[in-house]
Amino acid sequence: NGIVGKSEKIKNILRTLDHVIESNVPVLIQGESGTGKELVARAIHFNGPRRLKKFVAENCASIPETLLESELFGYEGGAFTGAATHGKKGLFELADGGTLLLDEISNMSQEMQKKLLRVLQDGVIRKVGGSSTIKVDVRTISASNRDLKELVEKGKFRVDLFYRINAITISLPPLRERKEDIPLLVDHFFRNISRDTDTRLREVDPE
Secondary structure, eight states, X not given: OOOOOOSHHHHHXXXXXXXXXXXXXXXXXXXXXXXXXXXXXXXXXXXXXXXXXXXXXXXXXXXXXXXXXXXXXXXXXTSSTTOOTTOEEOHHHHTTTSEEEEETGGGSOHHXXXXXXXXXXXXXXXXXXXXXXXXXXXXXXXXXSSOHHHHHHTTSSOHHHHHHHOSEEEEOOOGGGXXXXXXHXXXXXXXXXXXXXXXXXXXXXXX
């Protein structure tokens, strides 16, 4: 699934993935931007029992707080100004049977965290403007480029939600901490972008 490396840190991550892929436990992936959080989430989904169902990813930091609830849970027609008359399915409903990646979950407000916690506990959603509930079966994978435990200690992230989403935590190292993987990555990218008819790769100066 594109996870390239021979460093001990990458080997440890792959060993952890072997344990979580077949299970249904919620996973928290932490790491700096660019360390491959969505790559790992896709590896979990597409190698597990839900691989034939949908994988849906959403960056919680890219959606205005006022729209995040309707984006995740959907809305009924006419629920608010500008809402489509026929309503809209949310990401939880679209990912039913599959996996939902909530990237940058640390950007959620306390109120939105409370609503998410309720969904994860009960396995049901209620659309914005709706009165009935919809049962969903979704494996959630959360990701953050900030230390959630530190945010919990500062009162900026709910402790009950923290323990709900991180049955297993996978910490991804930045490239500067696994420099031995750089030659492998260079070779990997060259093979992907090379248009030469032969299989020889151009050499890269070590410096």
